[in-house]
Amino acid sequence: MSMRSSFVAEVIAAGCDINAVGNDMYVLGDVDEQQEAKEELRRIAQRYGNRASLKSEIITYLRSIGRFVDVTWPKTLH
Numbered sequence: 001m002s003m004r005s006s007f008v009a010e011v012i013a014a015g016c017d018i019n020a021v022g023n024d025m026y027v028l029g030d031v032d033e034q035q036e037a038k039e040e041l042r043r044i045a046q047r048y049g050n051r052a053s054l055k056s057e058i059i060t061y062l063r064s065i066g067r068f069v070d071v072t073w074p075k076t077l078h
Contacts, residue, residue, distance in 0.1 A: 004057045007048050008067075014040040020062035022071045026055070 001009070011018045014037040016029030028034055034041060051058065062068055 002057075002061075003048070004054055004061045007044070007051065007054070007058065008061060008065075010044050010047075011041070014044065016041070018062065018067060020059045020068040022069075023059065023063075024056075026059050026062055 008018055011028055016033045016037050018026060018028050020026045028041065029037075048054075
């Protein structure tokens with residue numbers, strides 16, 4: 001199992017509905033889920049450390065397994 005899929009599986013097991021948002025972000029779940037899983041998410045964060053280098057891989061993986069929300073960002077009017 002790859003590091004990205006292990007990370008995603010652990011977050012899901014902690015009770016969080018992790019999803020990619022668009023093509024450049026992911027969220028661990030809603031605030032209530034994160035609050036309930038706070039201690040487990042802390043352990044997961046310690047285990048995986050800084051995930052900045054894995055961000056795009058995590059997003060790609062989430063999209064490949066159908067865990068994503070496509071968004072259209074509004075254009076800024078200036």
